Amino acid sequence: MKKVMIVLDTPAEAIRICPVIDKLKQMQYTPVVFISEQVETAGVMDQILALFNVEPSHVLSAALESKTLNQLTAYSLNELSNTIKQEQIDATIVCGNTRIAFVAALASYYNDIRVTQVQPPAGNDDEASAFLGKTTEALMAPLATNRVSLGLEPALSKITTLPSIHLPITNSDTKKIVLFDYLGKSNQRSILEKSFQAMKHITNIYKEVIFVIPIKLTSLVMELANQILKGRKQIYFVKPFNILEYQSFMRRAWLVMSDNTRCLEEAQILGLPALIMKGSGNIGRHQDQGVGTAINFSKVQIVNWMERLLLDAECYETIKNRPSSKPNTQSVEQVIDLLFQNS
Structure with a gap:
């Protein structure tokens, strides 16, 4: 059974990628989930992972944030390389443009493991806060075999069934x-x-x-x-x-x-x-x-x-149904199909 390492850093990435993890299980792959712990978002990250029944396999401790960027990057690279070797990883999925995504891609590249980078659709403002900024494409291009855009449709179908915030609104x-x-x-x-x-x-x-x-x-x-x-x-x-x-x-x-x-x-x-x-x-x-x-x-x-x-109800309905001009995103199945394509 092939093992796929999935590297997460933020709740937004977890929401987008959890349906892929669920599908990997259904397709008899073994997902190995590696997360970078963040103190300020730990609670909501736990809620998201629990909602999708995802159990992290490895957690990079938030205590390490006291180290310098050089020390933290070196430590992360070593931890991810060890995980790849110990778990005998066959493919890696990195999410977004954060530091941990780059380090995970680099560790996989050094170990001759195919990397698929999953990103939000083009133009999404999540890109603006990327750790690697405008150099992301130049840095990731040699490391990632595939770069794909994944939408939120599979995740939202589950999230929108959750109870929302209660407001004392009559009728x-x-x-x-x-x-x-x-x-x-x-x-x-x-x-x-x-x-x-x-x-x-x-x-x-x-x-x-x-x-x-x-x-x-x-x-x-x-x-x-x-x-x-x-x-x-x-x-x-x-x-x-x-x-x-x-x-x-x-x-x-x-x-x-x-x-x-x-x-x-x-x-x-x-x-x-x-x-x-x-x-x-x-x-x-x-x-x-x-x-x-x-x-x-x-x-x-x-x-x-x-x-x-x-x-103007007609105006409201027209805007409500107005199609987006953004490029199409890949489906969960297409993301998984690309993992071992031509390998």
């Missing part, structure tokens, strides 16, 4: 829930003022609209919320979502408003219109993409677009 089935997904700096007074003013205007007129705002309650956020939104029963401030909470909550939403394109992959799969707000100080590349519509970060534009979607 929630008849409400239009708007997820306000703001990732910019919480001290951007102008942006927050315009957004809150738009919410006030909409909730004054449309009693069926509910805004859910996962955000850190800084002194500025609380000040503006008290000034503009005080007493609004249609607006809920909640603690920032982790990735599981975020994806499971999206199935309840009627609309997503965000300053970042990170929501677009999930929104596209779920058929959920998204308003991507662009302006100074915010993140991401903004243009119309499938269910996503780029708008300016202004009260007028937010209100105009929300009213258009609220009052």
Whole structure:
């Protein structure tokens, strides 16, 4: 039975790759899961692995982060090389563009093991935080036999069955829930003022609209919320979502408003219109993409677009079903087929 080493570093990578691990088991391969422990995300990583019934085989201790980058890289390379030899690995899957992905690819290359690099679809904002940055392709090209793009469809079908965050909303089935997904700096007074003013205007007129705002309650956020939104029963401030909470909550939403394109992959799969707000100080590349519509970060534009979607059901359905222009992703089966192709 052939063994496949899968190297994970983040919860986002775990969500994307766990369906591949499950399929490997079904196809009589032996997955050997190697994760890099992160203190700040350990809880949600455990939840994701438990959800998909994945048990890590090897864990690179978070205590090692106190070492220098040179020491940590050398130690990781040695640990991964030992794992490859001890487990007698036949193929390796590395996820994303992190340091551990590069080191795992290098260890596999040194041991003459085929490497498949699994990445998010092109244009996904996860790429922006890559450890290797713009040099990823140049560094990985000699090491990875295959570089494939894997979508979230298999994972979301399972995640969206999870219970989502509870809100005390009366008759929630008849409400239009708007997820306000703001990732910019919480001290951007102008942006927050315009957004809150738009919410006030909409909730004054449309009693069926509910805004859910996962955000850190800084002194500025609380000040503006008290000034503009005080007493609004249609607006809920909640603690920032982790990735599981975020994806499971999206199935309840009627609309997503965000300053970042990170929501677009999930929104596209779920058929959920998204308003991507662009302006100074915010993140991401903004243009119309499938269910996503780029708008300016202004009260007028937010209100105009929300009213258009609220009052024109045909417009809402058109955007909801608008296909994405992004390149096709590989299926779980195709990723596995490539592991030993021509070997």
